[in-house]
Amino acid sequence: MAVKSKPFEFLGAQVAPGHRQQFELPVGQLYTQTDVSIPVEVVHGRSKGPRLLICAAIHGDELNGVEIVRRVLHAPWLKNLKGTLVAVPIVNVLGTIHRSRYLPDRRDLNRSFPGSEKGSLAARMAHLFTTRILQQADYAIDLHTGAIDRSNLPQIRVHLDNQKAAELAHMFGVPVIIDAEIRDGSFRGAGDDLGVPIITYEAGEALRFDENSIAAGVRGVRRVMEELGMIKMRVKGRAQATPVVARSSQWVRAPVGGFLRVLKPLGSRVNKGDLLGYLNGPLDSQGEPILSPCSGIVIGRSNLPLAHEGEAIFHIARFNQVDLAEQVVETFHSDMEDHISRSEAPIT
Ligand SMILES: [Zn+2]
Numbered sequence: 001m002a003v004k005s006k007p008f009e010f011l012g013a014q015v016a017p018g019h020r021q022q023f024e025l026p027v028g029q030l031y032t033q034t035d036v037s038i039p040v041e042v043v044h045g046r047s048k049g050p051r052l053l054i055c056a057a058i059h060g061d062e063l064n065g066v067e068i069v070r071r072v073l074h075a076p077w078l079k080n081l082k083g084t085l086v087a088v089p090i091v092n093v094l095g096t097i098h099r100s101r102y103l104p105d106r107r108d109l110n111r112s113f114p115g116s117e118k119g120s121l122a123a124r125m126a127h128l129f130t131t132r133i134l135q136q137a138d139y140a141i142d143l144h145t146g147a148i149d150r151s152n153l154p155q156i157r158v159h160l161d162n163q164k165a166a167e168l169a170h171m172f173g174v175p176v177i178i179d180a181e182i183r184d185g186s187f188r189g190a191g192d193d194l195g196v197p198i199i200t201y202e203a204g205e206a207l208r209f210d211e212n213s214i215a216a217g218v219r220g221v222r223r224v225m226e227e228l229g230m231i232k233m234r235v236k237g238r239a240q241a242t243p244v245v246a247r248s249s250q251w252v253r254a255p256v257g258g259f260l261r262v263l264k265p266l267g268s269r270v271n272k273g274d275l276l277g278y279l280n281g282p283l284d285s286q287g288e289p290i291l292s293p294c295s296g297i298v299i300g301r302s303n304l305p306l307a308h309e310g311e312a313i314f315h316i317a318r319f320n321q322v323d324l325a326e327q328v329v330e331t332f333h334s335d336m337e338d339h340i341s342r343s344e345a346p347i348t
Pocket residue numbers: 059062144145
């Protein structure tokens with residue numbers, strides 16, 4: 001028998017069991033003194049269960065997560081929820097308004113945690129988000145994308161020493177897990193301090209909606225909620241591919257400046273010495289080849305056909321069993337194609 005939940009105390013209000021409520025968390029004003037706030041929705045189940053936070057756009061221009069959160073909130077499987085979902089589609093609202101990764105004070109919110117009440121704009125926002133939202137959660141999923149003009153293969157970043165976070169990473173079920181140390185001032189670091197395991201989902205490119213990344217993100221959140229017992233487990237039609245943990249990863253940088261012709265899409269298996277692309281001058285017949293320095297899978301790449309010498313062009317993850325990683329990525333891609341072809345209105 002499920003245990004009935006109590007009202008959920010949140011931002012000075014009480015959400016009754018079986019109800020959902022939208023909130024606006026005030027974070028200051030525009031120059032016009034128009035109030036700015038972070039939109040939040042709480043879905044509180046009738047039965048007791050874990051409290052999961054999903055949040056996006058801590059980097060204001062990383063938008064796939066905004067759509068992931070919206071789809072999760074309106075998903076039919078959210079019915080009969082056990083526990084509580086706290087959904088924050090846009091954390092860095094000021095950044096999003098300016099179409100920027102950063103806050104207007106040019107600080108990175110994801111390097112400003114846990115923040116302080118009387119500090120900079122970034123520190124104040126980080127403090128507010130930590131104390132009013134993160135502290136209410138048992139688990140959190142933080143949704144990101146690559147930078148402008150750079151796409152990431154759907155992947156989870158997590159510090160695997162944190163066992164609970166490592167379990168969440170495997171539950172999410174995208175093909176690649178990157179073991180990433182906690183950076184100073186990061187949201188994941190704030191989670192560590194509070195004992196809230198956080199995983200970071202990275203997929204697609206800043207300022208773009210990418211259906212594959214969005215659909216995989218929604219599915220990942222659903223899987224985590226299934227595994228945490230918050231929603232009913234779907235009947236498993238086929239075996240789900242287990243994610244593979246990368247041994248390390250490496251950026252391949254432009255050996256010279258020039259126009260970039262990329263030959264390897266995201267998710268490609270590459271071997272050491274493989275041709276990844278060319279950098280040429282506008283009058284060249286072929287240009288300078290870019291060779292892979294290692295074997296692995298392409299998990300990030302530039303989409304801009306222009307590069308200065310030294311610019312990061314490909315991100316390659318190395319694996320102990322690269323054949324297995326290749327197989328998992330292939331299964332993921334065919335699963336997602338199938339999944340998207342069955343969905344109602346995929347973004348193209
Ligand atoms: Zn980010």
